[in-house]
Amino acid sequence: MRHDHVMPQLSAMLKRQCCLFSWSLWQGGLVLLDRRAENYVMxxxxxxxxxxxCPLPVLRANRALRGMAAGDxxxxxxxxxxxVADFHAFCRETGHALVAWSEEGGVFSFxxxxRGDPFPSGSSTDRGEGQGTVSG
Incomplete structure (x- = not known):
């Protein structure tokens, strides 16, 4: 098996923004790699x-999110x-999902x-998943 041919192809596949992807590399009937989107960790x-x-935590988060891939x-x-109120409002207004938030020892974790791009105006596709307090 020639890795100089496989690695560029694999790299190109990983960069695709598909909803579902699956691929296999075969060498003499042996599956070398089989990965599905359900197991892909963002x-x-x-x-x-x-x-x-305020408003620096939200402004810094907004800057960080702009440099991230959809779903990260x-x-x-x-x-x-x-x-707490700022991040709820920020996510509601921008379409990012506030997946969870918690407070422990005076430190809030969000x-x-x-969100995925492009985000249609007025759509709620990526909003509101799991909003609320996470215990533990």
């Missing part, structure tokens, strides 16, 4: 904005109590899933 980035006050998750850690 990236998660952590943004620490502890100590910053951003975990924001903040200490500003106003950030998990935001970046």
């Amino acid at each position: 990236a998660e980035t952590v943004l620490d904005v502890r100590g910053l006050s 998750r951003l975990r924001v850690q903040a200490t500003d109590r106003a950030s 998990v935001i899933r970046r």
Whole structure:
């Protein structure tokens, strides 16, 4: 098997933004790789904005989300109590999904899933999944 041919093809497949993908590489009837979208793990980035006050936590999160791929998750850690209402409003207005949020020891943690692009105006496709407090 020639890796110089397989790796560029594999790399090109991974960059596609498909809803469902599956591929297999065969060598003499042996499956070398079989991956499906259901098992694909999206990236998660952590943004620490502890100590910053409104509106800086939301502004920094917005900047971070702009550089992320659709479906990727951003975990924001903040200490500003106003950030709870701010992140709910931010996600509602931008179409990003506030997947979960929690508070422990004065630190608020928000998990935001970046919306897909383009996002049709007025659509609620990517909004509201799992909003609320996550215990634990």
